[in-house]
Amino acid sequence: MKQARLFTPGPTAVPPEVLETQSRPLLHHRTPEFKKAHLDVIEGLRYIMQTGNPVAVLTASGSGAMEAAVVNMTRPGEKIIVTELGKFSRRWRELGQAFGVEVVSVSAEWGTAVPPEKVQAAFAEHGDAVALFTTHSETSTGVLQDVESFARIAREHDALIAVDGITSIGAHDVRTDEWGLDALVGGSQKSVMIPPGLGYVALSPAAIAKIKKGRHAVHYFDLLAAVDKAESGDTPYTPAITLFLALQKALQMMRKEGLSNIVARHAANAAAVRAAVRAIGLQLFTRTPSNATTAVVAPDGRASDITRTMENGYGIKIAGGQDHLLGKIFRLGHLGYYTAEDMKTMITALEATLSDLKLADNCGVGVAALQESFAGGVAQ
Amino acid sequence: MKQARLFTPGPTAVPPEVLETQSRPLLHHRTPEFKKAHLDVIEGLRYIMQTGNPVAVLTASGSGAMEAAVVNMTRPGEKIIVTELGKFSRRWRELGQAFGVEVVSVSAEWGTAVPPEKVQAAFAEHGDAVALFTTHSETSTGVLQDVESFARIAREHDALIAVDGITSIGAHDVRTDEWGLDALVGGSQKSVMIPPGLGYVALSPAAIAKIKKGRHAVHYFDLLAAVDKAESGDTPYTPAITLFLALQKALQMMRKEGLSNIVARHAANAAAVRAAVRAIGLQLFTRTPSNATTAVVAPDGRASDITRTMENGYGIKIAGGQDHLLGKIFRLGHLGYYTAEDMKTMITALEATLSDLKLADNCGVGVAALQESFAGGVAQ
Numbered sequence: 110m111k112q113a114r115l116f117t118p119g120p121t122a123v124p125p126e127v128l129e130t131q132s133r134p135l136l137h138h139r140t141p142e143f144k145k146a147h148l149d150v151i152e153g154l155r156y157i158m159q160t161g162n163p164v165a166v167l168t169a170s171g172s173g174a175m176e177a178a179v180v181n182m183t184r185p186g187e188k189i190i191v192t193e194l195g196k197f198s199r200r201w202r203e204l205g206q207a208f209g210v211e212v213v214s215v216s217a218e219w220g221t222a223v224p225p226e227k228v229q230a231a232f233a234e235h236g237d238a239v240a241l242f243t244t245h246s247e248t249s250t251g252v253l254q255d256v257e258s259f260a261r262i263a264r265e266h267d268a269l270i271a272v273d274g275i276t277s278i279g280a281h282d283v284r285t286d287e288w289g290l291d292a293l294v295g296g297s298q299k300s301v302m303i304p305p306g307l308g309y310v311a312l313s314p315a316a317i318a319k320i321k322k323g324r325h326a327v328h329y330f331d332l333l334a335a336v337d338k339a340e341s342g343d344t345p346y347t348p349a350i351t352l353f354l355a356l357q358k359a360l361q362m363m364r365k366e367g368l369s370n371i372v373a374r375h376a377a378n379a380a381a382v383r384a385a386v387r388a389i390g391l392q393l394f395t396r397t398p399s400n401a402t403t404a405v406v407a408p409d410g411r412a413s414d415i416t417r418t419m420e421n422g423y424g425i426k427i428a429g430g431q432d433h434l435l436g437k438i439f440r441l442g443h444l445g446y447y448t449a450e451d452m453k454t455m456i457t458a459l460e461a462t463l464s465d466l467k468l469a470d471n472c473g474v475g476v477a478a479l480q481e482s483f484a485g486g487v488a489q
Numbered sequence: 490m491k492q493a494r495l496f497t498p499g500p501t502a503v504p505p506e507v508l509e510t511q512s513r514p515l516l517h518h519r520t521p522e523f524k525k526a527h528l529d530v531i532e533g534l535r536y537i538m539q540t541g542n543p544v545a546v547l548t549a550s551g552s553g554a555m556e557a558a559v560v561n562m563t564r565p566g567e568k569i570i571v572t573e574l575g576k577f578s579r580r581w582r583e584l585g586q587a588f589g590v591e592v593v594s595v596s597a598e599w600g601t602a603v604p605p606e607k608v609q610a611a612f613a614e615h616g617d618a619v620a621l622f623t624t625h626s627e628t629s630t631g632v633l634q635d636v637e638s639f640a641r642i643a644r645e646h647d648a649l650i651a652v653d654g655i656t657s658i659g660a661h662d663v664r665t666d667e668w669g670l671d672a673l674v675g676g677s678q679k680s681v682m683i684p685p686g687l688g689y690v691a692l693s694p695a696a697i698a699k700i701k702k703g704r705h706a707v708h709y710f711d712l713l714a715a716v717d718k719a720e721s722g723d724t725p726y727t728p729a730i731t732l733f734l735a736l737q738k739a740l741q742m743m744r745k746e747g748l749s750n751i752v753a754r755h756a757a758n759a760a761a762v763r764a765a766v767r768a769i770g771l772q773l774f775t776r777t778p779s780n781a782t783t784a785v786v787a788p789d790g791r792a793s794d795i796t797r798t799m800e801n802g803y804g805i806k807i808a809g810g811q812d813h814l815l816g817k818i819f820r821l822g823h824l825g826y827y828t829a830e831d832m833k834t835m836i837t838a839l840e841a842t843l844s845d846l847k848l849a850d851n852c853g854v855g856v857a858a859l860q861e862s863f864a865g866g867v868a869q
Contacts, residue, residue, distance in 0.1 A: 115517055120730060123515045131511035131731065135503045135684055137495055137806050168686050170548050172726040173709045207708045298727065304515055306548055306686050306729030328587045329553045330709075346552040347678065349686030349729065350500060351511065426517050 113420075116455050117428045118248050118276055118402035120298035120305055121445035123355075124362065127303055130354045138350050144342025146357040151339060153360025154309055157278055157301070157368055158293055160285035162311045165335035166356075168349040171275040171296030174308025176204055177330035178271045178292045179242065182316060184323045185209040188238045190231045190268075192216070192223040192259070196249035196431045197273060201242035208325055213238060219434060220250050220404070222397045225258035232266040239319075240269040240291075245277035249431045251404035251440060252395045253281065260288045269316055275299055276401035279363065280375040280444055291316040299401075300371070301363070302446045303355040312336060375400040378443040378452050381482035385456045386441075388478035389469055394438050401444040402428070408468045412439045418465055423458035449483050493800075496835050497808045498628050498656055498782035500678035500685055501825035503735075504742065507683055510734045518730050524722025526737040531719060533740025534689055537658055537681070537748055538673055540665035542691045545715035546736075548729040551655040551676030554688025556584055557710035558651045558672045559622065562696060564703045565589040568618045570611045570648075572596070572603040572639070576629035576811045577653060581622040588705055593618060599814060600630050600784070602777045605638035612646040619699075620649040620671075625657035629811045631784035631820060632775045633661065640668045649696055655679055656781035659743065660755040660824055671696040679781075680751070681743070682826045683735040692716060755780040758823040758832050761862035765836045766821075768858035769849055774818050781824040782808070788848045792819045798845055803838035829863050 115122050136143055151164045158164070167174050179201070183189060186209065191201040193216040205212040215231045217223040223243075232238060241263045245256045256272050263270040271292035274283050278293070279300025285293050291313040298305035310332060312320075320333055334345045363371060379400040383393060386405050394404035407415055412429050413436050419425045430438040441455060456475045463469035495502050516523050531544045538544070547554055559581070563569060566589065571581040573596040585592040595611045597603040603623075612618060621643045625636045636652050643650040651672035654663050658673070659680025665673050671693040678685035690712060692700075700713055714725045743751060759780040763773060766785050774784035787795055792809050793816050799805045810818040821835060836855045843849035 113514070113516075115515060117517055119727070120515050120517060128512045128514070132508045134493070134508070135495060135500050135678075136493075137497055137500060138685075140806075168548070168550050169553070169709065170726045170728070173549070176709045204708055208706045296727075298515075298730075304729065304731040305518075305727045306732060325706075326588045328584055329549065329556045346550045347499070347676075347685045348550070349684065349732070350678075351684040351731075352686060352729070426520075 111424045113424045113426065114454070115426050116442040117426055118440055118442045118444050119296065121302060121442065122447065123304060124302055124359070124446050126362065127355050127359050130358045131351050136350060136354065138344065138348055143350060143353070146353055147339065147342040147344070149357045150353055150360060153364060154295070154311070157363060158283060158285045158295070158311050159287070160293070160311050162285065162313050163336040163339065164309055164311045165332045165339060166307055166309045166353070167330065167335065168306065168346070169308050170305055171294065171308045172200065173330065174294045174296065174310050175200060175273060177332055178294055178310055179204040179210070180208055180325040180327050180330055181320045181332045182240055182269060182271060182292060183210045183325065185325060186211065188213065188235060190215060190228065190235060190238045190241045192228065192243045192254065194221065194223055194250065194252060195219050195247040198244035198247050201273070205242070220252065220395045222252050222254045225255055225262060228259055229262050232262055232268065236266065238266070238268055240271060242271045244273040245283065246281065246399035246401050248276045248402060249434070250395060251399050251402045253277070253397050253399040256290070257288045260290055264289055269319060276399065276444055279371060280400040282372050285311055297352060297356060300445050301356060302359045303352060306349045306352045307356060375443065377483060378447055378449065379403060381449070381452055381479045382441055382443055382456065384478040384482040385475035389460065389463065389471060389475045403441045403443070404438050405441065407437060407439055410436050411466065411468065412436045414466055415439050415462055418462040419458055422465060423461060425455055425458040452479055491804045493804045493806065494834070495806050496822040497806055498820055498822045498824050499676065501682060501822065502827065503684060504682055504739070504826050506742065507735050507739050510738045511731050516730060516734065518724065518728055523730060523733070526733055527719065527722040527724070529737045530733055530740060533744060534675070534691070537743060538663060538665045538675070538691050539667070540673070540691050542665065542693050543716040543719065544689055544691045545712045545719060546687055546689045546733070547710065547715065548686065548726070549688050550685055551674065551688045552580065553710065554674045554676065554690050555580060555653060557712055558674055558690055559584040559590070560588055560705040560707050560710055561700045561712045562620055562649060562651060562672060563590045563705065565705060566591065568593065568615060570595060570608065570615060570618045570621045572608065572623045572634065574601065574603055574630065574632060575599050575627040578624035578627050585622070600632065600775045602632050602634045605635055605642060608639055609642050612642055612648065616646065618646070618648055620651060622651045624653040625663065626661065626779035626781050628656045628782060629814070630775060631779050631782045633657070633777050633779040636670070637668045640670055644669055649699060656779065656824055659751060660780040662752050665691055677732060677736060680825050681736060682739045683732060686729050686732045687736060755823065757863060758827055758829065759783060761829070761832055761859045762821055762823055762836065764858040764862040765855035769840065769843065769851060769855045783821045783823070784818050785821065787817060787819055790816050791846060791848065792816045794846055795819050795842055798842040799838055802845060803841060805835055805838040832859055
C-alpha cells in the first residue's frame with residue numbers, strides 16, 4: 110500500500126469536506142442555490158483579500174485571470190512596468206508583449222526580490238507608464254515581494270498596480286484596500302484548497318474607471334461584464350459549477366478558522382520548514398521567503414533525484430525547479446490545508462530521501478528543528 | 490422529500506460513476522497519471538467527433554472555446570460569414586465584431602435553420618470571406634442545421650468552416666473528417682456528461698496552416714500551444730484536473746456504449762418526446778429539430794409558469810426561452826445521460842404541470858405516445 114500526498118505549491122491538498130461537495134448531483138447555475146453560492150464565494154474572497162472591491166470569478170486558471178487583468182487594464186500601445194524575478198512574474202511581461210503593450214521590465218535574479226528602489230527608478234524614467242504589474246509571492250522561487258511599497262510608488266506616479274497574489278492570498282496578510290492594490294489576482298488550487306479551474310480578480314474603483322475609458326478587445330475575459338453580472342450572483346458564461354460549490358465550502362472553512370489564524374499557521378509552517386532545512390544542513394534558496402513554498406538548493410544539483418525519491422519512495426509529491434533552476438532547487442509546499450503534523454510527514458520523508466541518496470545522514474535533526482520551531486512561539 | 494433532477498440542454502445530468510471521480514484526493518497535473526488521462530480524453534473526444542485531428546482541451550466554458558476558434562482562425566480585418574439563428578449562433582457574430590473581424594451575418598428567424606442556399610449566396614457575394622463560423626445544434630431554439638452542406642459550400646469557396654458542435658457532438662452523427670470541418674468546438678456539460686468548465690476544439694490541418702500564417706494576439710487561448718503540449722499529455726497552463734478526470738471516465742462510458750448506439754438513443758429519446766408533445770396537443774417550435782433539446786411553444790405564453798411548476802412541484806428542471814423567446818417557449822432536455830425511463834419522468838411531470846395550470850387535461854396521452862414511439866422501432 111502507498112498513500113500519495115501533495116506537497117506542491119499548487120495544486121494543493123483538498124480537504125475531505127470540500128471533496129464531498131464534488132460528488133453531489135449537479136446543480137444548475139441559473140438557480141437561487143447557485144447564485145447564493147456565487148455571492149458567498151465573492152464575500153469569502155473579499156474576506157481573505159481584505160477588500161470591499163468587486164470580485165470577478167472566472168472559469169479559467171490563474172493564468173487566465175492574469176490575462177484578464179492585462180487586457181482589461183491596458184490599451185494597445187500603453188506602457189506598463191513589470192517586475193520579473195521568476196517564471197510566473199515573467200508572465201506579466203509575456204502577456205503585455207503578446208497584446209501589444211510596451212513593457213518595461215525591472216528584473217531581479219531568480220531567488221531574489223525586486224527592491225522597491227528599482228521600481229521607483231523605473232517610474233522616474235518612465236513617467237508615462239500607466240500601471241505596474243507585479244507579483245506578491247513568486248511561486249517558482251519561493252520569493253515574497255514588498256508589494257505594499259510597490260503600491261505606494263505606483264500611486265505616487267499616478268499609475269495603477271495589479272498584483273499576482275495567486276500564492277500569497279490566504280498565506281500572507283494581503284491588505285488589498287489598505288495598500289491600495291487596484292487589481293489582485295488569485296487562483297483556486299492554492300490557499301483556498303480546491304481543485305484548479307477558477308481564477309479571480311478584485312478590482313478597485315480606479316481600475317474600473319480606467320477599464321471604462323478603453324481596453325483591448327475582450328469577450329470571455331470581460332471583467333466589467335463579470336463584476337456586473339456577479340452583483341446578482343450571475344455569470345456572463347456557464348461557470349464551472351462544481352468548483353464554485355467547492356470554493357463556497359472552502360471559504361466557509363477559512364472564515365471559521367479566521368484569516369489571522371490562517372496566516373499565522375502558514376507563517377509557522379514555513380518558519381518550521383526553513384528551520385528544519387537549515388538543521389539538515391541544506392541551503393535555502395532565498396532570503397525573502399514566501400509562506401507558500403520553501404525553495405531549497407539541491408545538494409550536488411540532484412533536485413530531480415530528490416523529488417523522484419520523495420514521490421516514489423514515500424508518496425510525497427513536491428516540486429522541482431523550473432526553467433534554468435530545473436535540477437538545482439526543489440520546493441517544499443505548505444500552502445493551504447496543512448498542519449504541523451503534515452510538515453513532519455514531509456520533513457521525515459525528506460530526511461529519509463537524503464539518506465537514501467547518501468546526501469545527508471542525520472535523520473531526526475530536521476524533525477527536531479521543526480518541533481523546536483513550533484514550540485518556540487511562532488504563533489499557530 | 491423532493492428529488493431534484495436536471496433536464497436542461499446543459500448542464501446535463503452527471504452519472505454516478507463520473508461524480509465518484511470528483512471526490513478522490515487531488516492528483517497533480519505534472520504526473521504520468523494525469524498525462525495518461527489527458528491523452529485518453531483526446532482519444533475519446535476524437536472518437537465522438539469522428540476525427541483524427543488534434544484536439545485542444547481548454548479550461549474554460551464552451552464560449553471560451555468559441556472565442557479561441559475565432560481569435561486563432563482569423564486576423565483583424567479579415568471577413569467571415571456567420572449563420573445567426575439564435576442566442577448561441579449570434580455569439581459568432583459578437584465574437585467576430587469584438588475582435589475587429591468584418592462579419593457578414595446570414596440570419597434565419599429563431600426556430601428555423603439557415604438554408605444552405607443563403608450561405609451559398611453570401612459566399613457568392615463575399616468571395617473574400619476566409620471562413621464560415623456556424624452552429625450545428627442551436628441550443629436556444631433546438632434547431633439543427635445542415636453543416637455538411639455548409640462545409641461543402643465553404644470548401645468550394647476556399648474558405649474554412651468552424652462549427653459550434655457544443656450540443657450536437659455525441660447527440661448527432663458529427664462526421665468531422667468526412668464532412669471537412671476545420672474547427673469543431675465542444676463543451677463539457679453536454680453529451681459528455683460532466684460538469685461545466687472545459688471546452689475543446691478539433692483543428693484540421695488547413696485550420697492549423699491558416700493559424701500559423703497569422704492570427705489575433707493570443708495567450709491563454711493559444712490553440713497551437715495547446716495542441717502542441719497535448720501531444721505529450723501536457724497543457725500550457727494548469728488544467729482543471731478534476732474535470733479532465735471526469736471526462737476521462739465519461740468518455741470511457743461512451744466508448745463502451747458505442748457512438749452509433751449513443752446517437753440512436755438520443756434520436757429515439759428526441760423522437761419520443763416530440764411525439765408526446767404533439768399528442769398532448771402542444772406545438773413544436775421547430776421543424777428541423779436537434780436531438781439535444783425539444784423546444785415547445787408554451788400555451789398562452791405561460792412558459793415561465795410551466796418551468797416553475799415543473800421545478801417546484803415535481804423537481805424537474807427544464808429550460809425556458811431566451812431573449813425574445815422568454816416566456817414563449819420551453820425546452821425539454823434529452824442531451825447526455827438519459828434513458829427512455831427518464832423521458833417518462835419528464836413527460837409525466839409535464840402532463841401534471843399542464844393539468845395543474847389548467848393548460849391541458851389529458852394526463853397519460855403523452856406517456857402513451859412516448860411508449861408507442863419507443864416501441865415503434867426507432868433504434869434504441
